[in-house]
Amino acid sequence: MSNKKNSIWSFFASVKLALFVLFFLAIASVIGTVIPQNSPPEAYVQEFGANLARFFQILDIPDMYNSWWFTSLLVMLALNLTICTLERLPNVWRLVVQNNLETDLERLAKMRPSKEILTAISPEEAASRARTSLAENGWKAKEAVRDNDILLFAQKRPWSRLGVYAVHTSILVIFGGAMIGSHFGYKGSVMIPETRSADTIFSFNNEEPIKLGFEVLCKRFTLTHYANGAPKEFRSDLVILENGKEMLAKSIVVNDPLSYKGHTFYQSSYQSYKKFLVSLTDNQSKENELFLVEPGKEIKWPVADVTFGIINRDMTETPYLYKYKIWFKDSSGVAEPFWVTDGDTISVSRGGKDYTFALKEFFATGLQVTKDPGVWYVYIGCTLMLLGLMVAFFLSHQRIWIHIRKKDAGTSLLISGNTNKNRLAFEKNFDAVNRSLEDKIQAAPETA
Numbered sequence: 001m002s003n004k005k006n007s008i009w010s011f012f013a014s015v016k017l018a019l020f021v022l023f024f025l026a027i028a029s030v031i032g033t034v035i036p037q038n039s040p041p042e043a044y045v046q047e048f049g050a051n052l053a054r055f056f057q058i059l060d061i062p063d064m065y066n067s068w069w070f071t072s073l074l075v076m077l078a079l080n081l082t083i084c085t086l087e088r089l090p091n092v093w094r095l096v097v098q099n100n101l102e103t104d105l106e107r108l109a110k111m112r113p114s115k116e117i118l119t120a121i122s123p124e125e126a127a128s129r130a131r132t133s134l135a136e137n138g139w140k141a142k143e144a145v146r147d148n149d150i151l152l153f154a155q156k157r158p159w160s161r162l163g164v165y166a167v168h169t170s171i172l173v174i175f176g177g178a179m180i181g182s183h184f185g186y187k188g189s190v191m192i193p194e195t196r197s198a199d200t201i202f203s204f205n206n207e208e209p210i211k212l213g214f215e216v217l218c219k220r221f222t223l224t225h226y227a228n229g230a231p232k233e234f235r236s237d238l239v240i241l242e243n244g245k246e247m248l249a250k251s252i253v254v255n256d257p258l259s260y261k262g263h264t265f266y267q268s269s270y271q272s273y274k275k276f277l278v279s280l281t282d283n284q285s286k287e288n289e290l291f292l293v294e295p296g297k298e299i300k301w302p303v304a305d306v307t308f309g310i311i312n313r314d315m316t317e318t319p320y321l322y323k324y325k326i327w328f329k330d331s332s333g334v335a336e337p338f339w340v341t342d343g344d345t346i347s348v349s350r351g352g353k354d355y356t357f358a359l360k361e362f363f364a365t366g367l368q369v370t371k372d373p374g375v376w377y378v379y380i381g382c383t384l385m386l387l388g389l390m391v392a393f394f395l396s397h398q399r400i401w402i403h404i405r406k407k408d409a410g411t412s413l414l415i416s417g418n419t420n421k422n423r424l425a426f427e428k429n430f431d432a433v434n435r436s437l438e439d440k441i442q443a444a445p446e447t448a
Contacts, residue, residue: 012076012083021077028073032064038205066182078175081168089165096158100399101144101151108403113430114416119441123150123404126411126441130402133436137429139400149405160395161420166388170381177377185372186210191271192218193364195290197241201369212263212369215241219249221270221363222343225320234270236365262371269366276310276324279345281356292362295324305331306355316341324359396422400433413437 011017036043039062044053060067108114119126127143127150134141139154188201188210197217200209217239224232233253240248240260250258258265276295281288282304291299295310312325322342329335332351340346345358400417415434419426 009083009087012079013087014080015084018077018080018084021073021080025070025073025077028064028070031061035061035064037065038063074175078172081171085165085168092161092165095397096161100153100155100401101142101146103151103153103401105146105149105151105403108401108414108416111401111416111418113427114414115434117413117415117434117438117441118407118410119413120410121441123406123411126150126404126413127152127402129440130404130413130437133433133440134400134402136436137433139433141402149403152402152404153399155397155399157395158397160391161397163388163391163393163395167385167392170383170385170388173381173384174378177374177379177381180374180377181372182374185370185374187368187370189268189366189368190216191269191364191366192216193273194218194221194277194362201367214247214261216265216367217241218365220360221365223270223361223363227319229320234267234365236267236367238265238365262373264370264372266368266370267365268368271364271366273362273364275362277360277362278308279356279358280304280306280308282306283354283356304355310359311337314339326357326359328357330355396420396426398426398429400430402437413441 035056041053041057041062044056044062048056056062059069064070121129130152131141131143134152134154139156141152141154143153144151187204189204190198190201192198195218197215199212199215201212202208203210219237219239221237222233222235224234226232235251235253237251238249238258239246240258248258248260252258252265252267254267257267274295276293278291278293278299279288280291280301285304287303289301289303291301293299293310295313298307298309300307306329308326308328310324311327313322314325315321316323323339324342325337325339327335327337328348328350330350330353332353334350336350338346338348340357340359343360345356348355348357396419398417398419400415403412403414403416405412405414415430415437417426417430
């Protein structure tokens with residue numbers, strides 16, 4: 001049983017397993033990019049044929065990133081990273097926290113680089129000079145007496161050995177965030193006409209309704225065009241309502257969404273109803289009303305005894321911007337038409353009364369809605385990965401020992417060091433300490 005456990009542990013701790021899983025994840029990612037995801041079944045039949053489409057369905061290729069085998073690969077990679085970390089981290093941690101002043105003195109002479117300096121000054125004075133040289137080069141020394149000798153030790157960035165394990169942890173955090181988002185999040189869409197609100201969206205996967213728990217009101221939608229007629233920008237003025245109370249308001253455009261309670265609302269599309277929103281205000285009584293008007297139909301406003309309608313349209317000097325001819329009559333009996341440009345507001349005077357008339361084309365805004373409760377875990381994991389990679393690739397654990405001992409001819413200073421990577425940079429730091437120490441030893445007065 002013990003051998004069986006050891007073999008299973010060794011299997012999941014294997015570097016070969018990591019390479020195998022990464023290889024197939026890479027292939028799967030290419031397949032998921034080439035083959036459209038979550039399309040209707042008939043789309044795969046039309047593009048790839050009935051037999052290949054059936055094979056895709058068996059392997060869950062149309063929804064590959066949620067398939068059992070893709071999830072299994074991710075679980076295997078997570079297990080591999082976890083077990084590799086558990087197996088190797090204890091030894092690395094001992095290197096980080098170990099007492100280097102207990103290092104075997106015989107090992108110091110075998111280290112590379114190493115250098116010996118002989119001087120006539122006392123061991124105590126040599127130790128003082130060595131501490132100063134280390135401090136001037138950014139090394140904080142510790143000291144111990146070993147077999148009547150003096151041992152100094154200094155190190156930089158011992159925690160840099162943990163960089164690779166920070167990367168391992170970051171991958172696991174990202175996986176965890178992705179799983180949380182996949183199981184507890186959703187994506188959907190909704191079309192909201194201007195001046196209307198919605199509290200339900202429809203899932204991308206199965207078009208089932210999903211309650212938001214609040215309302216989204218589209219106060220206004222604005223569409224602008226390029227000179228060639230292509231849509232230039234569509235902007236929605238949105239308001240979040242809870243129990244009839246306005247909680248948040250924002251104008252959104254493509255790539256500038258609104259976020260509220262874990263939901264993100266993206267501007268994605270629009271729909272024109274070939275109708276018009278007309279706002280009419282009686283400036284004397286301050287009465288105001290909003291009308292949804294179809295061209296060619298008469299609209300009556302009994303409050304102010306007003307009748308109006310849209311009877312014609314014409315292009316303005318701006319391409320794809322229209323002006324509309326309005327027939328307007330009030331209690332004075334005077335009926336004179338006027339023109340108003342889409343999106344504009346004008347003043348109308350009839351029989352001593354003044355009105356404010358505003359007109360714009362009636363649209364519905366198309367919103368894509370996502371809720372991903374795992375997204376912050378993914379952000380944290382990505383940040384941790386960047387930090388871990390920087391530490392793993394650009395920082396190293398550097399150590400220097402100075403063994404000072406009394407000899408018949410004076411004092412010997414054996415300077416030794418090592419690093420776990422980036423040896424060239426360490427040797428420059430090591431040489432700087434050596435030169436500084438040699439200068440201080442040569443400048444020191446001889447003592448008996």
